[in-house]
Amino acid sequence: MAANLQVKGLPDGWTLSYIGDCAIAAECEQEISPELNNQVMAVARRIRHRECPGIRDVVEGYCGVTVYFDPLRVDIALIISNLRLEIVRGCEPHNCSSDGRLVRVPVCYGGIYGPDLRDVAGVAECTEAEVIERHTAVIYRVYMLGFLPGFAYMGSVTPSIAVSRRQTPRLSVPVGSVGIAGRQTGVYPSTGPGGWQLIGRTPVMVIDLGRPMAFAFHPGDKVQFEAVSSEVFDDLSTAV
Amino acid sequence: MSIYVRRPGLFTTVQDTGRWGHQRFGMPVAGAMDGFSYRLGNCLVGNKPPLASLEITLTGPELEFQARCVCAITGADFEVHIDGVEIAPNRRFVVRSGQHMWFGGLRSGARAYLAISGGFDVPLVLGSRSTHVASGIGGVDGRALRAGDLLKQGRMPDSVLPRVKSVPPRVKLPKGGSEVRVLAGPDSQFFDSVSAKGFVQSRYRITEESDRMGYRLAGEPVPPSDSANMISTAVPVGSVQVPADGLPIVLMADHQTTGGYPRIATVISADLPILGQLKVSDWIEFKFCKRSEAIEGLVAQERTLMAAGD
Numbered sequence: 001m002a003a004n005l006q007v008k009g010l011p012d013g014w015t016l017s018y019i020g021d022c023a024i025a026a027e028c029e030q031e032i033s034p035e036l037n038n039q040v041m042a043v044a045r046r047i048r049h050r051e052c053p054g055i056r057d058v059v060e061g062y063c064g065v066t067v068y069f070d071p072l073r074v075d076i077a078l079i080i081s082n083l084r085l086e087i088v089r090g091c092e093p094h095n096c097s098s099d100g101r102l103v104r105v106p107v108c109y110g111g112i113y114g115p116d117l118r119d120v121a122g123v124a125e126c127t128e129a130e131v132i133e134r135h136t137a138v139i140y141r142v143y144m145l146g147f148l149p150g151f152a153y154m155g156s157v158t159p160s161i162a163v164s165r166r167q168t169p170r171l172s173v174p175v176g177s178v179g180i181a182g183r184q185t186g187v188y189p190s191t192g193p194g195g196w197q198l199i200g201r202t203p204v205m206v207i208d209l210g211r212p213m214a215f216a217f218h219p220g221d222k223v224q225f226e227a228v229s230s231e232v233f234d235d236l237s238t239a240v
Numbered sequence: 241m242s243i244y245v246r247r248p249g250l251f252t253t254v255q256d257t258g259r260w261g262h263q264r265f266g267m268p269v270a271g272a273m274d275g276f277s278y279r280l281g282n283c284l285v286g287n288k289p290p291l292a293s294l295e296i297t298l299t300g301p302e303l304e305f306q307a308r309c310v311c312a313i314t315g316a317d318f319e320v321h322i323d324g325v326e327i328a329p330n331r332r333f334v335v336r337s338g339q340h341m342w343f344g345g346l347r348s349g350a351r352a353y354l355a356i357s358g359g360f361d362v363p364l365v366l367g368s369r370s371t372h373v374a375s376g377i378g379g380v381d382g383r384a385l386r387a388g389d390l391l392k393q394g395r396m397p398d399s400v401l402p403r404v405k406s407v408p409p410r411v412k413l414p415k416g417g418s419e420v421r422v423l424a425g426p427d428s429q430f431f432d433s434v435s436a437k438g439f440v441q442s443r444y445r446i447t448e449e450s451d452r453m454g455y456r457l458a459g460e461p462v463p464p465s466d467s468a469n470m471i472s473t474a475v476p477v478g479s480v481q482v483p484a485d486g487l488p489i490v491l492m493a494d495h496q497t498t499g500g501y502p503r504i505a506t507v508i509s510a511d512l513p514i515l516g517q518l519k520v521s522d523w524i525e526f527k528f529c530k531r532s533e534a535i536e537g538l539v540a541q542e543r544t545l546m547a548a549g550d
């Protein structure tokens with residue numbers, strides 16, 4: 001019954017397991033850390049380049065890589081041996097240096113763009129300017145995308161402003177809203193319901209299927225938010 | 241070269257095999273809920289590889305054909321008329337320009353597929369024509385069909401239609417509910433023996449809060465042990481997630497790419513088509529099976545498709 005695969009020679013903390021009959025998950029320790037996530041990105045990248053027959057998708061998460069396949073067209077033994085090999089390689093320090101790009105995101109904080117900025121400052125017992133300063137001081141890491149197409153889970157927000165989700169989610173969060181949920185931060189790629197604390201908004205479209213690069217954020221990217229005035233926000237909005 | 245939508249039906253969308261390869265960006269796969277019937281329809285009209293079809297849910301559309309079209313209807317058993325003459329499912333037929341296709345009562349199942357030779361020509365979005373309504377992507381403007389829509393037929397293949405080697409056996413359609421086979425896990429460690437037993441011994445019902453994203457079930461709760469610190473991860477279609485209230489949710493074609501609830505089991509690929517033919521208030525009983533049985537089920541489906549001309 002156990003879905004866990006017995007594979008010899010895996011580095012400590014890593015496991016391989018079946019998820020149903022069309023996916024295998026390679027997972028490291030269940031912990032949110034840039035080092036482990038770097039290893040995950042390295043494994044995913046290399047598995048993707050190997051182009052095994054029958055693979056449908058390779059998906060990075062916080063602590064693991066999930067390989068989706070067509071069970072009738074795949075060589076499972078090959079996938080398992082490739083995963084084992086790439087996990088061993090990915091765990092070597094020189095192989096898992098992060099090669100993510102640095103994406104700069106202009107944000108107009110507060111006011112109508114960030115209706116929860118005042119509340120966040122209240123909970124954090126600091127000024128709104130200090131919340132902005134602390135949110136822009138960190139270079140975040142895209143650990144995973146999910147929830148909505150193009151929605152990047154980024155971390156880690158500095159503990160002093162790591163305010164938890166709103167008690168009642170909003171029914172409609174405007175596209176481009178920048179939110180905080182505990183130590184995570186993110187940008188809403190489309191207008192829809194959401195429960196994160198909204199501190200600002202970006203005019204940059206994080207998903208645009210008409211662009212060659214449809215998604216602004218990729219797993220493993222570095223992201224830096226930059227505070228801009230509402231005039232700059234308006235200029236950029238009309239430019240895009 | 242067009243098909244005019246006089247009446248859209250309850251929820252009719254363009255679907256194909258799904259939008260694979262972009263889940264790392266959070267893009268759901270979507271695609272036909274009953275992938276077997278979808279492929280069977282395409283085999284029958286000679287689309288190889290399978291092309292975009294209409295997925296027709298519970299109440300069917302009324303369509304006016306403005307060009308000659310080779311068609312097949314598979315999946316759910318609807319009463320279907322062409323200019324007042326009833327036609328049989330699971331076989332190829334020709335509709336001439338000016339004729340009307342009318343969907344009447346649903347006898348069994350939930351979703352039918354209308355395949356046409358050349359497929360429905362809507363723009364490819366990230367490699368697929370599947371509609372994902374929640375994000376407004378694919379199909380006709382990212383939404384279900386509306387009255388007045390004009391659907392384009394893709395270019396018909398130059399080759400002669402393949403001879404259908406045998407009329408496919410009548411596809412088993414659930415009536416009122418079905419047993420569904422699952423493989424254990426991957427998060428079995430969160431479920432004690434009482435929950436695991438309850439899961440397979442109970443009869444669940446599909447609740448109103450169910451759609452192409454997932455089926456929320458009512459019945460015996462099988463709560464996981466403390467799982468508050470679980471870190472979200474990628475989740476495949478068929479995952480049976482159990483939130484703290486203990487009531488299982490089965491992830492279906494439009495599901496989000498990641499999830500953070502413990503998964504007690506995963507529906508085998510061969511039984512996803514059965515799930516796609518269930519509707520609100522139908523029952524589900526889960527049954528654990530062996531990995532080999534899961535693969536055999538898929539092989540049997542491939543054989544049927546090959547016999548139908550794939």
